Amino acid sequence: xxxxVVTTAIAALALVLALLAGEHRRGALxxxxxxxxxAIASILAMGRAARGKKPTQAAVAVMAIAFLGRLxxxxxxxxxxxxxxxxxxxxxxxxxxxxxxxxxxxxxxxxSLRQGTGRPTA
Numbered sequence: 799x800x801x802x803v804v805t806t807a808i809a810a811l812a813l814v815l816a817l818l819a820g821e822h823r824r825g826a827l828x829x830x831x832x833x834x835x836x837a838i839a840s841i842l843a844m845g846r847a848a849r850g851k852k853p854t855q856a857a858v859a860v861m862a863i864a865f866l867g868r869l870x871x872x873x874x875x876x877x878x879x880x881x882x883x884x885x886x887x888x889x890x891x892x893x894x895x896x897x898x899x900x901x902x903x904x905x906x907x908x909x910s911l912r913q914g915t916g917r918p919t920a
Contacts, residue, residue, distance in 0.1 A: 801907040805841045805900060809834030812896040822888025825879045829892030832871050837900035840864035844907055854911045861904055868897070 812834055816826035840860065847856035872893055879889045 801903055801910075802838075802841050802845060805837050805903055808896060808899055808903070809838055812892065816888075816892045819885075819888050819892070822885040822891075824882070825885035825888035826892035828875055828879055828884070829889040829894075830896060832868075832875050833893045833896045833900065836864060836868050836871060837896070837903075840900075841904060841907065844904065848911055854908060857908050857911055861908065864904075 809830075812830040813827070816830035817823060819826040843864070844857040844860045847853070847860045850856050875889060875893065876886060879886055
């Protein structure tokens with residue numbers, strides 16, 4: 799549960815910072831929104847998938863699928879922002895900076911699953 803709360807808090811912070819991006823605001827809002835929503839969906843899906851027999855494998859599979867989804871969405875977002883004449887730089891920064899933080903949170907979640915299995919972590 800704490801990973802979901804942390805992810806949601808980071809997503810909210812990214813949106814607030816995007817609002818403060820000045821002339822890059824619209825592009826930044828699109829980037830922060832896509833990054834935040836995909837992160838929340840990913841961490842919720844990882845938590846749900848981790849309830850099965852092989853929680854670590856299931857969570858990593860969700861993480862991989864979410865990565866592919868983000869890959870498509872960042873491309874579509876870049877095109878949409880460019881066509882709208884908004885700041886591509888704002889979009890890219892607002893998407894990727896939180897994305898790397900979200901990746902760390904997702905990695906910590908997967909790592910916590912390994913520790914809970916009772917197997918040695920060496």
